[in-house]
Amino acid sequence: MRKLTKLTAVFMALCLSVSAVALSGCNGSDGGNTSDGGSKLSSDSKVDTSSVKEIYYLNFKPEISQKYEAIAAQYEKETGIKVKVTTAASGEYEKTLTTQMANADSAPTIFQINGPVGYENWKDYCADLKGTKLYDSLSDKSLAVTSGDGVYGIPYAVEGYGIIYNNAIMDKYFNSDKKSTEFSSMDEIRSFDNLKAVVEDMTKIKGDLGIKGVFASTSLKKGDDWRWQTHLVDVPLYYEFNTGGNALTNCLNAKELAFSGADNYKNIFDLYTNNSGTDKKQLGSKTVDESMSEFAVGDVAMVQNGNWAWGQISSTKGNVVKDTDIKYLPIYTGAEGEETQGLCIGTENYFAINSESDPAKQQASVDFLEWLFSSDYGKKAVVNELGFIAPFTTFSDNEKPTDPLAKEVLAWMEKDGITSVPWVFAGIPSEKWKNDFGADLLKYVQGQTEWAKVVENAKTSWAKEVQLKAE
Amino acid sequence: MQKAIKRWFPLFVLPTVVAFIISFIAPFIMGIYLSFTKFKTVSNAKWVGISNYTKAFQDSDFVNALWFTVKFTIVSVITINVIAFLLALLLTKSIKGTNLFRTIFFMPNLIGGIVLGYIWLMIINGVLSYFDVSITYDASYGFWGLVILMNWQLIGYMMIIYIAGIQNVSPDLLEAADIDGATNFQKLIKITVPQVMPSITICTFLTLTNSFKLFDQNLALTAGAPGTETQMLALDIYNTFYGRVDYQGVGQAKAVVFFIIVAVIALTQLYLTRSKEVES
Numbered sequence A: 001m002r003k004l005t006k007l008t009a010v011f012m013a014l015c016l017s018v019s020a021v022a023l024s025g026c027n028g029s030d031g032g033n034t035s036d037g038g039s040k041l042s043s044d045s046k047v048d049t050s051s052v053k054e055i056y057y058l059n060f061k062p063e064i065s066q067k068y069e070a071i072a073a074q075y076e077k078e079t080g081i082k083v084k085v086t087t088a089a090s091g092e093y094e095k096t097l098t099t100q101m102a103n104a105d106s107a108p109t110i111f112q113i114n115g116p117v118g119y120e121n122w123k124d125y126c127a128d129l130k131g132t133k134l135y136d137s138l139s140d141k142s143l144a145v146t147s148g149d150g151v152y153g154i155p156y157a158v159e160g161y162g163i164i165y166n167n168a169i170m171d172k173y174f175n176s177d178k179k180s181t182e183f184s185s186m187d188e189i190r191s192f193d194n195l196k197a198v199v200e201d202m203t204k205i206k207g208d209l210g211i212k213g214v215f216a217s218t219s220l221k222k223g224d225d226w227r228w229q230t231h232l233v234d235v236p237l238y239y240e241f242n243t244g245g246n247a248l249t250n251c252l253n254a255k256e257l258a259f260s261g262a263d264n265y266k267n268i269f270d271l272y273t274n275n276s277g278t279d280k281k282q283l284g285s286k287t288v289d290e291s292m293s294e295f296a297v298g299d300v301a302m303v304q305n306g307n308w309a310w311g312q313i314s315s316t317k318g319n320v321v322k323d324t325d326i327k328y329l330p331i332y333t334g335a336e337g338e339e340t341q342g343l344c345i346g347t348e349n350y351f352a353i354n355s356e357s358d359p360a361k362q363q364a365s366v367d368f369l370e371w372l373f374s375s376d377y378g379k380k381a382v383v384n385e386l387g388f389i390a391p392f393t394t395f396s397d398n399e400k401p402t403d404p405l406a407k408e409v410l411a412w413m414e415k416d417g418i419t420s421v422p423w424v425f426a427g428i429p430s431e432k433w434k435n436d437f438g439a440d441l442l443k444y445v446q447g448q449t450e451w452a453k454v455v456e457n458a459k460t461s462w463a464k465e466v467q468l469k470a471e
Numbered sequence B: 001m002q003k004a005i006k007r008w009f010p011l012f013v014l015p016t017v018v019a020f021i022i023s024f025i026a027p028f029i030m031g032i033y034l035s036f037t038k039f040k041t042v043s044n045a046k047w048v049g050i051s052n053y054t055k056a057f058q059d060s061d062f063v064n065a066l067w068f069t070v071k072f073t074i075v076s077v078i079t080i081n082v083i084a085f086l087l088a089l090l091l092t093k094s095i096k097g098t099n100l101f102r103t104i105f106f107m108p109n110l111i112g113g114i115v116l117g118y119i120w121l122m123i124i125n126g127v128l129s130y131f132d133v134s135i136t137y138d139a140s141y142g143f144w145g146l147v148i149l150m151n152w153q154l155i156g157y158m159m160i161i162y163i164a165g166i167q168n169v170s171p172d173l174l175e176a177a178d179i180d181g182a183t184n185f186q187k188l189i190k191i192t193v194p195q196v197m198p199s200i201t202i203c204t205f206l207t208l209t210n211s212f213k214l215f216d217q218n219l220a221l222t223a224g225a226p227g228t229e230t231q232m233l234a235l236d237i238y239n240t241f242y243g244r245v246d247y248q249g250v251g252q253a254k255a256v257v258f259f260i261i262v263a264v265i266a267l268t269q270l271y272l273t274r275s276k277e278v279e280s
Helices: A002-034 A062-079 A093-102 A116-125 A167-174 A192-204 A226-232 A234-241 A247-253 A262-274 A280-285 A288-296 A307-314 A359-374 A376-386 A404-414 A431-445 A451-470 B002-034 B051-058 B060-092 B098-110 B113-131 B139-167 B171-179 B184-195 B197-212 B216-221 B233-243 B248-274
Strands: A040-042 A054-059 A082-087 A110-113 A128-131 A145-147 A150-155 A159-166 A213-215 A300-306 A326-329 A341-346 A350-353 A419-422
Touching: A040 A359, A054 A062, A054 A093, A054 A359, A062 A082, A062 A359, A062 A376, A093 A110, A093 A116, A110 A116, A110 A359, A116 A145, A116 A150, A116 A350, A128 A150, A159 A167, A159 A307, A159 A404, A167 A192, A167 A300, A192 A213, A192 A262, A213 A262, A226 A234, A226 A262, A226 A300, A226 A431, A234 A247, A234 A262, A234 A341, A234 A419, A262 A451, A280 A431, A280 B113, A288 A300, A288 A307, A300 A307, A307 A404, A326 A404, A341 A404, A350 A359, A359 A376, A431 A451, A431 B233, B002 B248, B051 B060, B051 B248, B060 B098, B060 B139, B060 B197, B060 B233, B098 B139, B113 B139, B113 B216, B139 B197, B139 B216, B171 B184, B184 B197, B197 B248, B216 B233, B233 B248
Parallel strands: A040 A128, A054 A082, A054 A110, A213 A300, A341 A419
Antiparallel strands: A110 A350, A145 A150, A150 A350, A159 A300, A159 A326, A159 A341
């Protein structure tokens, strides 16, 4: 009996403390909300930043973390403000950011959001950057993440993806006497039908070309399927939502997906998987890394990826792809008017300033970013060290990156009569949609489900995710 | 002496209690509180009542994961304990090199879950590639892959516990049974098994909770593929956190449900097997 009363006492104490925590938690969140509206940043430096000793940038890109440290050291030398740079491990950014943000005193002052959906996630923490020089110097203001009148995310690196091909292999094909198409160079490939003819002909004589397949393996391992469930689906999404106004905004506001480009998606997806050196049933265990190294060692002629992949290709052991041979082709899917279609150009990298941090620190953070993208040292570092295609007017033509894929991206962006495809996929309602779509693609490629079912699932899942988001 | 200890008891126990409160009680209560809120970081939570729980149970992935986990746990608890017990019986007979075998069987347990997951992924995919498929081809491949992996990892550990139990069986009893003319099988069922009941309790407890809470092996081996069909509860909770905007609270609610299930199962099992233990 005594034991029982003891237990009840402990239990009640627990209950009490639960409600105590609950109450204090409520208070805390109230305080947080009121401070939201107050912060607006401008470059007129109304806020005195002389008291700021340190700002904190949570970096998204592990591959360039060391380069940021050198830049931070230079900035400290010039201004005396220490820039603490911490890098989240690959794929762990959201998790790291969530834990780092929890402690208001040591939270990052500069962080990164991945677009409008990322902004939804972090809107309580994003300061308005409308009055900053950084925003003013954007070469295309529509790239920024906006909401109402405010500007909450500034893109800092434009990236592009498409079908990367190895021109050495293509030349071998065009000069081969066994080819049965009339094409004689990649410049003539301007539609899905052209591409399909060439690719299927190449598959027929792959032995002579010394390749195992035309396309690198369509990596559908979980976590490695983003090239298909995010990037490739962008093309049909663009054609569906490019109906006037901003395609991304249309996509974001779409309650339903008609998936009118589903057949186009199937066209290119089937082309990838039917003309690859890898058996379809093996694709569920293939990773992006494997796919890129197949390309790098010359086993395949083409692979769909973005300009960030150059490092991966050039550092592969046994790489045979010369930097003069690596070229881009837009992702043709058989859509109407695709002759003028360019690469998929956009960004998932937006700077945001933590509105919950001290106003002086916020200002100092903006100062640092403006320095990085407008001072001579900063610009040089951005181009040569960080390798960004920075979308700011402060960069002149001779301050552009030198790696072959980035150069190709720029070349495609500047081609006459070519329209780049924006990254509409940022408007996909949730990660869950992408993951489910990727899983369905795997089932389809393994012959376990019909294409019609994949399309149907994509539509119902879209409607469901939009509804859940609205709740 | 006794009195002095009693008087100073609170002082001595204080550091442990404080540490326990800071690192266990406080986060635990915080966690329960967060499951009733909408939050991004722990400091900006807003109270939303039980809506997180309704969302959690409406989520078909969660229910699937629950069933998958239950099936997996039943199969692996049985296989692990049966095989571990048989191995223990074998290795308590006087065979040459038993110590070497014990060490070898125990070794897989020393390898971390993620590493083991990747190693087995290579092995299983290597074998399956002869049939031109991979482990993510079908959910049943992933299921049996996980069972094999879990067996591989835990059998050695459970075996050690069983060996200790079997070695403690009183030789007097066995000898008496011999004189009474009991067969080997009778001796096993009537004497050895009841005598090692404490080991069975601890082993079923360990395998049950370990299987139910399995995470890293699941992540490394299949990551839930195909789709979310081989996703177990812990992995589902983890993915819920980052799968949708504002779903942290739902993930937290799932975690609380998960805790309750584990606690109930573990306590029931302990009660049931304890009641079968005999005083030796």
